[in-house]
Amino acid sequence: MLISEFAKATELPVDTIRFYISKGLLKPQRSAKGGSNPYQLFSPEDVTAARMIRLQQTLGYSLREIQALNDAYRAGESSPARTVEILQTQIARLEERKAALDAALSFLRGKVNWIKAGKPDTAPRLEDYRC
Amino acid sequence: MLISEFAKATELPVDTIRFYISKGLLKPQRSAKGGSNPYQLFSPEDVTAARMIRLQQTLGYSLREIQALNDAYRAGESSPARTVEILQTQIARLEERKAALDAALSFLRGKVNWIKAGKPDTAPRLEDYRC
DNA sequence: CTTGACCATGGAGTATGGTCAATACTTATA
DNA sequence: TATAAGTATTGACCATACTCCATGGTCAAG
Structure with missing residues (x-):
């Protein structure tokens, strides 16, 4: 999906999504379309990731911490x-x-x-x- | 007293004191000394006021709220x-x-x-x- | 009367989490 | 094909609470 649809799915403003991407919290794919500046393509997993970020915020984590936590998680540096x-x-x-x-x-x-x-x-x- | 002594009395950095003054949270007198840019003179009441500000911060007030609260108080708009x-x-x-x-x-x-x-x-x- | 310590002002920079606007390009629709 | 809608990037701006710096004036001691 494109960013506007993703915004509806996550109930986040488009600007906030772009802000999260700029901070490395979300890493959507790039479509072939869009010439220079290709469009960003969001998957259902990105929706999950966005919800996870919001949950982590309510749990008292800063965006910086969320990024570190989730990057470590994605890198497999995780255990019970x-x-x-x-x-x-x-x-x-x-x-x-x-x-x-x-x-x-x-x-x-x-x-x-x-x-x-x-x-x-x-x-x-x-x-x-x-x- | 001058600002450096006031800083010791309140355990606040000089910069923070100047910051509070710039925000209208502290209103020290001006000495005759200092030519242009007269020196600021702090009284024991200013020490009390500074402590009050720090207490209010621990009580969850923002500086803006503290200013409004204390200005209203000084204006006598106060009752039990x-x-x-x-x-x-x-x-x-x-x-x-x-x-x-x-x-x-x-x-x-x-x-x-x-x-x-x-x-x-x-x-x-x-x-x-x-x- | 010079030197060093202290003082004032203004503005920039820091960190956090956005929010908005200008510009330019692409895509879809009529 | 023209026009509107959607997209990307850059950079500015907001609020909060400081913190630091450059510049320049002042005061007190030697």
Whole structure:
């Protein structure tokens, strides 16, 4: 399929697809057509690859990491043990972020309670926010 | 104090301080000294303001939001009820992020279990990662 | 009064993940 | 065959949060 059809299949903007190609995340074939600048031909596997990229993004990987991960995978540098290792590294990263988020949340909740209970008719001052 | 002392007091790089000033997040006074380009003079309140900014960043606010928040605060557009409202909005935002993080984490953990239990001697394929 | 340390400004560069626009070529349709 | 629609490439631009650099002015010590 051509890029516009691929865009519909993946629900990605054409510009984003071209951006991914420029970054080496997608590597469609080139058709014989198109003279100079031959057209890019996308396969169903490319659709799968694009969905994989979006999934990996939701899993917290950067495009750079996704490229490295998928290139290594395509090169056959992959095994169940290695995959588990990679996944657990990411689990640890996300848990760190979650802990930071939890700390922020408990701070914010503490402030809400402090304001509600403390001095309800005094505007809180900057100083009240100190850690 | 001058900017280098302020940098030590806040543990912020001088460049970052200048960046914050350029964005209107810090508004130090100008000394009479310095001819054209008078020197910037920082007060203890500026140190507090800088710490406040860093705290707000850890609470998930962008610099743009911090500026709006603090400008409104300085303008006296602040009340306990409004502050609670703002804090609760941020709590809701962070909870959304946390939910996304939790979804990613359970996906990753599920994959780890799937690989460990499933077909231990088969390299996982791209297709196995689909949602 | 010179030298070095410190200060200010403006603009460029970095990283991330796109988004848009200009130009030029090709293909399909009428 | 002319015209519209689709395609490729290049490079600019957006937002976020810095970081670095070149230039030039200023201040304090010797």
